[in-house]
Amino acid sequence: MTSTTTDAPIQPDRQQEASALSAQGRFAEALAVLAPLVGTHARADDAALAETLHLAALCALGTGKTDMAHALWQRCIDARPAFVDAWHGLAAMLTALGQWAAAETLWRRLLAMDPAHADAHSNLGIVLHRLGRAQEAELAYRMALARQPGHVDAHYNLGIVLHEAGRRDEAEAAYRAALAANPRYARAHNNLGTLLRERGRIEEAEEAWRQALLAEPQYPEALNNYGALLKSLGRLMEAELACRLAIKIRPDYVEALNNLGCVLTELKRQPEAELFYRQALALRPDHVDAHYNLGVTLQQLERYPEAEAAYRTALRLAPARAETLNNLGCMLSMLGRLPEALETLRAALACNADIAQAHFNLGGVLKELGALDEAEAAYRRAIALAPDYGDAVFRLATLLITVGRYEEGWRLYERRYENTGFVHFASREMLSCAHWQGEPLAGKSLLLWQEDGLGDMLQFARYARLIKAQGAAHVAFGCVDALHRVLAGVEGIDAVHTHAEATTRAAQFDYWASPLSMPLRLATSVDTTPPPTRFALDPTLARKWAARLETLGDGPRIGLVWKGNPKHHNDHHRSVPSLAALAPLWSVPGLKFVSLQKGAGEDEAAEAQRAGADAPQPILHLGAEIADFVDTAAIVSQLDLLICVDTSTAHLAASLGTPCWVMLPSRDVDWRWLHAREDSPWYPQTVRLFRQAVDETWRAPIERVRQACLQRFSR
Structure with a gap:
């Protein structure tokens, strides 16, 4: 008899082996074991x-x-x-x-x-x-x-x-x-x-x-x-x-x-942030957030054309995204493209009317376009949506002051102490005496504390004598060194200290206050603006500088300051680009020009002085020799006119009674000059304002200054 074999007895062993291999994740081996058993067809x-x-x-x-x-x-x-x-x-x-x-x-x-x-x-x-x-x-x-x-x-x-x-x-x-x-x-x-x-x-x-x-x-x-x-x-x-x-x-x-x-952007590491946004977009070109965030970073890097392109790509992908429209509108405003900015911000609010920042940005654009009532409404809407929106409160305050609505304006301006992003917020922690809120001052001591710029202090030092008139026993001024000598002789100021000294001695005072709080505390209106600060002149310095000025020869002496502090938030707009931009003034016969420029722009004045008679207009450059405001006062008091941009020298000259013509930019004009006026209640009969219109370059106001010089000095 011939015997035959069968696979049946070994199938359980093969299935068990395959099951063990499968449990170990060795699926290909398990499948190879099972393949002969299952075949390829039903x-x-x-x-x-x-x-x-x-x-x-x-x-x-x-x-x-x-x-x-x-x-x-x-x-x-x-x-x-x-x-x-x-x-x-x-x-x-x-x-x-x-x-x-x-x-x-x-x-x-x-x-x-x-x-x-x-x-x-x-x-x-x-x-x-x-x-x-x-x-x-x-x-x-x-x-x-x-x-x-x-x-x-x-x-x-x-x-x-x-x-x-x-x-x-x-x-x-x-x-x-x-x-x-x-x-x-x-x-x-x-x-x-x-x-x-x-x-x-x-x-x-x-x-x-x-x-x-x-x-x-x-x-x-x-x-x-x-x-x-x-x-x-x-x-x-x-x-x-x-x-x-x-x-x-x-x-x-x-x-x-x-x-x-986003994290790196917050850490101010924008170049690294850009790299990761671009990696995200290489993987997913339609990622709206990455395009938007890339725009934010590029805007912070001041690469505005690229930022605009990123925002516009985000908008192509998500046209109704209010945050993107808001950021694009804000950037267009920064670039001076105000009509586009206005349209874009209104589109943002059409998508979402509850974005406080968009109302705030819209207010800024409307203000620059001269639509002040609409700007006020926009700021108020931003505050209604976000009551603690410190920047909006501050902008509304300055807008109201600009149009002469002092009562509410100064009250809102005082809320700068609630804004953690402002330097003022830290003052209350630094100074160990009480913050003056208008309490009686008879027999009390008050520390005036500088928180703002040099020009602000020169302008508002006038309130020291009013405080003394209220019976204050002692008024001191804590400020930077550059102000010490010029403020030391001001009526109403008993002592001048550095900030460090004032901080150490603060506990000896009954109160402290900012000079810029005085219009609120003393109920200043446009019509009751106190007379300017009276600064004392140093006779010795006056004689010294008189000798230098004599070298100009006969003719009206015109001081020039065409640039402010480059660290100022609006210096890009308020400063004239170069001394050469003032060249139309050289055509007025007989004028003698003196440069009081310090820091930025000094090199231009020095070069003009070195050129001497070969220069388009000979100029006496004194800025490099000026030590502080006492020197500046001694020079300015002997000038016939100061032509300048909005900087601290204007306040000093106007306070001394020297005629001062201030050229104001079209963008972000400081509230102290009020709206649409050619004069200033802060310096009556002394200051004349030449305003650059929204659609003008500096050439236009400079030409108006030239025409005014012809009228004044060509008689």
Whole structure:
């Protein structure tokens, strides 16, 4: 008798070997072991092979052979229609592949066979959610939980649906139920953190993200979310680290790249921030936030054309985004493109009328365009939306002062002490005596404290004598060294101290106050403006400078100051670009020009002086020899006229009675010169104002000054 062999006795061993390999993740080897058993086509004994076919399908899926896995599971289902595991495996694969409609059909077929299958209900919920059928998804999750109350994924996914629907209480309960079932469920901690941050429960949100990262330290989404929270808390170094770790784990994580750029922008590391925004955009060119944030950074780097391009790209992608329109409008205003800025800011407010900053920026543009009533309304709307908006309060205050509405203007101006971004905010902490609020001063001592510029102090020192007239026993002035000698002889000032000395001695005073608070405390109106400060002249210095001025020869002596302090916030507008811009004045016969320019512009004056008779206009440059305001006073008092921009020398000259013609810029004119006036109540009969119109260059006001010189000196 001839014997024959069969493979049947060794099939269990092969299946066991394949199962062990699969459990180790060695799917290709497992599939190779199973291949001879399952073949490549349906067979009559597929029903008996169902378990083997199912294992082979799982291994095929593990190697990425989805078509093979699909075919193997279909053989299972065809041969044994009640084999639930095959339905589950195929439905799960189609769900993972995003084949939502086919997956829904399979999950529903499975549930028809096994209505108590909690995983099938939960997975059907995922498919329905992806298909945009949120209410059905919620029902599916609740069906899963009715059959298995501790089903972690069903709780978690139910939380997502409820969160998206704005049902935050229920969503939080669902996330917490998932965490009760599995305290180390990192994704539930992550989503709970997002929900808690939305609800303003910041400490709890931080703890949720900490727990997510304890459970899964290499979790990029949680790191990115945690980094965004840390940024909002001002913990920028920690935020940077969290974002960098997220990117290290996932280098193409666009949201983390964008967030890291935001952190670096806050850290004033704009070139690095730009790099990360551009990396994000290389990966996702339609990322609106990255374009917007790149625009912010480029604007801060003063690369305005590139910033404008970034903002406009963001607007092409999201035309109705109010924040982008607001920033673009603000930048256009900075560039002097006021009509475009106006249109852009109005478009921003049409998209969202509740952005306080957009109303503030609109107010600034309207003010520069001369629409003061509309500007006032815009500032007031900004304050109504954000009552603590210090910059808006300050701008409204200066606008009201500009139009002569002193009572409300000075009262609002005093609120500068509430603005943490202003230097004034620190004064109350620095000085150990009481801040004067207008209490009786008879027999009291008062420290006048310099917080503002040199010109401000020269202008408002006039109030010292009024304070003394109220009976103050002792009035001291704490200020920078440059003011000491000129203020030492001012009526009403008993002593002058440095800031350091004044801070040390503050406890010896009953009160302190800024000179710029005096119009409020002493109820100054336009019509009751006190006379200018009377500065004493040093006779010795007057004789010294008289000798220098004699070298000019006969003719009217005209002082020139064409540039202010380059650190001033508006110096770009208020300073004349160069001495050469004043050349039209040289055509007026007989005038003798004296440069009082110090710092910026001195080199131009020195060069003109060195050129002597070969220069277009000989000029005597004294600025380099001036030590302080006492020298300047001695010179200015002997001039026939000072022509200058809005700088401290104007206040000194006008106070001394020397005629002073001040050229004012078209942009951001200082409130002290009021609106549309050619004279000044602060310096009556002394100051004459030459205003640059919005559409003018400096050539126009300089020409008007030339014409005025001809009228005055060509008689």
